[in-house]
Ligand SMILES: Nc1ncnc2c1ncn2[C@@H]1O[C@H](COP(=O)(O)OP(=O)(O)O)[C@@H](O)[C@H]1O
């Protein structure tokens with residue numbers, strides 16, 4: 001049996017020795033325990049790697065209570081943590097588990113058997129969670145499709161989600177990432193939200209954003225789709241996505257799945273520039289009306305200027321337009337040929353007006369391609385998905 005490397009963060013020497021004794025006694029030499037007595041030292045030790053699991057006392061000289069767990073988890077979301085609590089704060093243990101701890105143990109009630117049991121099961125659970133995403137491990141680089149609105153509210157998120165679900169339904173491994181610094185609307189489409197968001201990655205130093213950290217923030221969405229949700233409304237403090245971090249995220253995600261779908265905000269930013277420079281295909285979503293088309297033209301021009309550097313595949317970013325024919329005042333005299341000409345870019349998809357269908361999908365929190373697969377609007381998303389995968393051939 002493999003040795004389990006435990007990092008114990010505990011300032012009480014007697015208790016520290018007690019756990020070590022228990023683990024050597026009941027653990028049959030399978031546990032290798034290293035102990036530090038402050039949170040800061042624990043963080044330093046984790047930075048050096050090679051720790052399988054953390055046993056964390058919440059009350060330390062440099063941090064107290066639940067915040068101790070929160071700080072450690074924010075810094076190392078990929079390392080399983082078992083929290084040790086005191087007898088008198090009943091609520092803390094379950095609360096840390098809800099926030100991502102693998103388990104908790106009440107100190108006064110712990111013994112050698114329960115400690116060994118809890119650590120073993122915490123690790124097994126952690127591995128099972130990692131296994132669920134092991135089908136995301138690919139050696140080759142996946143394809144990245146970016147969706148960007150001509151302006152807000154044109155239907156970008158809806159399109160990105162439905163295209164992503166379509167690909168996932170076709171059995172492909174797909175990650176949908178809401179790559180925006182502030183709250184977006186993807187959450188409204190989902191019955192269950194992943195426990196973590198992009199926010200966790202924004203709190204990490206950019207050079208720490210690796211595969212394990214990415215996996216730790218992905219959640220399961222409809223049709224086995226993997227989701228990286230943008231920061232949520234209740235997350236304090238606005239933080240920009242710096243371009244290097246955006247690049248690390250996109251590169252990392254592209255190594256985890258066959259397809260990465262990016263839902264980008266329409267406002268230009270350095271992170272959006274990084275995303276649309278690295279992707280294989282950038283789809284500009286517009287409505288069928290003059291103001292949106294003009295705004296879309298500006299976006300297309302920006303993408304063309306940005307996309308000359310060589311994307312993930314070392315090639316030129318391909319750009320296409322998706323027209324969402326949704327406004328009630330849609331100018332029918334504006335032909336699709338006009339739109340192509342004005343935007344200086346080929347149309348790769350047209351979504352018919354599907355207000356009722358999309359509203360139903362939002363209310364039921366089931367993507368349209370799953371809820372009403374035969375509707376014209378759903379079929380238009382499938383067409384876009386097929387068009388993009390045919391244009392950008394998979395590795
Ligand atoms: N094809 C469509 N027909 C009618 N309404 C649509 C269509 N696509 C999206 N919508 C609706 O438009 C609104 C904005 O969509 P959303 O995808 O959030 O836009 P964006 O991401 O561009 O801000 C939502 O209420 C959505 O249901």
Ligand SMILES: [Mg+2]
Pocket residue numbers: 153156157158184185263
């Ligand atoms: Mg959106």
